[in-house]
Amino acid sequence: MLKLLIFDLDGTLGNTLPLCIASFKKSIEPLAGRVLSDKEIIDTFGPSEEGTVQALIPEHYDKGVEDYIMHYRDLHAMCEAPFEGIVDLLEWAKEQKIHLAMVTGKGKRSTEITLEKYGLQSHFERIETGSPIGPRKAQGIANVLHHLDISPNEALYIGDAPSDVTASREVGVPVIAAAWAETAEPGQLKALDPDQLFTGVTEFRHYLSQQLA
Missing domain, CATH: 3.40.50.1000 (HAD superfamily/HAD-like)
Incomplete structure (x- = not known):
């Protein structure tokens, strides 16, 4: 039953997946100093968003996480x-x-x-x-x-x-x-x-x- x-x-x-990717691009690209492909971001999925930040910009972890949360909230009108x-x-x-x-x-x-x-x-x-x-x-x-x-x-x-x-x-x-x-x-x-x-x-x-x- x-x-x-x-x-x-x-x-x-x-x-919400397009929202997640857009938020990662907004938060990580300025800190990484380069453009990220959707695939590069998606390939880090499995861990939480914090894990993605750690994988892509470990030297900017704290700011990367906070920026991600800020953009995720601000961009949520996407969905x-x-x-x-x-x-x-x-x-x-x-x-x-x-x-x-x-x-x-x-x-x-x-x-x-x-x-x-x-x-x-x-x-x-x-x-x-x-x-x-x-x-x-x-x-x-x-x-x-x-x-x-x-x-x-x-x-x-x-x-x-x-x-x-x-x-x-x-x-x-x-x-x-x-x-x-x-x-x-x-x-x-x-x-x-x-x-x-x-x-x-x-x-x-x-x-x-x-x-x-």
Whole structure:
């Protein structure tokens, strides 16, 4: 029986990946004294934003982090709201007495900014954020399960990246590939054999309704 939905944030709840990249460029390029490609930034993903700053400009770490947070907040109008249907989905899940949690690779400060902008601060019972040291989604998912006392087969993880599929598999949680963002790569996700792949939020909600029927 489904008792818990665990959501990723970037590219799953909202189209925030372009915002992240723009914020990195604004904050890191002046300190690095050069232009960064999107790929160079994306290749550092896994750790939180602090890890990206450490990887690209370790000699300017403190200023790089503070500048990133400043630009992330200032540029958030790039994605003012969650994906269409997300808020309704979360409200519907709460009405069905399904627990809601979030496990994201984002740092705590940027996560709080986005949840505040989206008005979702109170929707999640447990939030696990990323680490500058390295990926920790599998540990975050395990922590949520332990905290809420829910078995892996009673949960679903919903994420847009291949690493979301592998992290969920690591802890035995069924995984939904969320391919509704413009930045999603459905082919890569499908190749990892997620339990389901959806290209729209409405389609995913219909699937959940069927599971609960």
